[in-house]
Amino acid sequence: MTSPMPTQTLAPQRTWSAVLFDLDGTIVDSASDITASLAHMFKELGLDVPSDEVLRSYVGPPLLDSLRLTAGFDDAEAWEALNVYRDHYADHVLRSPVFPGVAGVLERLHAAGVPVALATSKPESMAREVLDHAGLTPYFTEITGASDDEELSTKADVVREALRRLRERGVDVSNPVMVGDRGYDTLGAGANGVPTILVEWGYGSPAEASDAMAVVHSTDQLRNLLLG
Template sequence: MDGSSLAGMKSCVIFDLDGTLVDSLSGIAGSLNRSLAAHGLPQHSEAAVRSFVGNGLENLVRRAAPAGADSALIGSLIRAFKEDYELTWAEGTTAYPGIHGLLGELVKSGHPLAVLSNKTHPFTVAMVRAVFPQIHFAMVLGQRDGIPHKPHPAGALQIAGTMGAAPENCVVIGDSTMDLETAANAGMEAIAVSWGYHDRERLLAAGAAKLIDDPSELPALLA
């Protein structure tokens, strides 16, 4: 790579996890439905669960629970989900086609990589380590107590600060309107992907200026 390429390269590439790097819908839906069934509540199709994903576990459970569910029920469902998901997530989680090759190419070309997820921090770290054991990520952050989740910019800005990158030299890559909002709130560029939980029409309607349909399209946008 020549010096001009290095000069124009993003100094921080922040990936969303679920719906961007990994297809985890089957695992999430399974744990959610088993938790609902254990409480005698109706279950949901994977298509419905897809629409519930985003903004963290509490919001996922609230969207899946019956209208008017009280805080005690929501808390119990969250605990049940965590217990189930801890044991079963690996069975329903896989990297999207082309992602392993993409990440390997980006690492080889010198792009600093990070992950920022609204999944709880322990699950985020465990999933990244299990699915991408050969890929070096400079930082991996999930949802933690006391830290606002996306689309609040706190996590993205923490990553940028730790990596010594100015926000304007960072890019957020994700599959949801929430990722677009996170990038805007943090003063970062956004690149949307169409293979995740929000379809391309929804992403375009939310103002996505850059939208890719295949992982192989990304390196050219980061050069």
């Protein structure tokens, strides 16, 4: 996050039945690759490239929605832009590094028998590629992302689907928690009655932390909140 936020604490005895993770800005540092593909997209469409700050605002929410709301595209223009973006980003999606320490947290959760699900607005097929490439797939009970047709795209819908898939596997989802980096994660999880821990190493701003249950600045803090 762009500037320090006050770190909140949780009761040390709290036990989570499942943990949901965002991907971009939480597990992988993908902002530069995403914004590079966005810049390419605007150039290919013959449009001025927005500032870096504006480009970074696209990271997190469903891109089709952002193209409509932020760029002002109509439906046809938004889909054309999305396809240009995806074609370029597909060649760069595996370059994004995992944030230091995150793999260790996932490994500890897996070793402790805590079910873990991915809940990302990135297309599910791309998300799987990222986790496979990083060697993180074995730590996940479920991998849930947006559908290619964007019918399933909002964070609330993705979280709902992740919980549904976990439930179908017989996982206890009575006390889940979301780990993300944007207020968008908090709102989407909250729509499903799931509290959120925000990580400071992501792409959100301090203002986005107002509805989070806790904010952490290190993977050690995150591990302690998830495992005690």
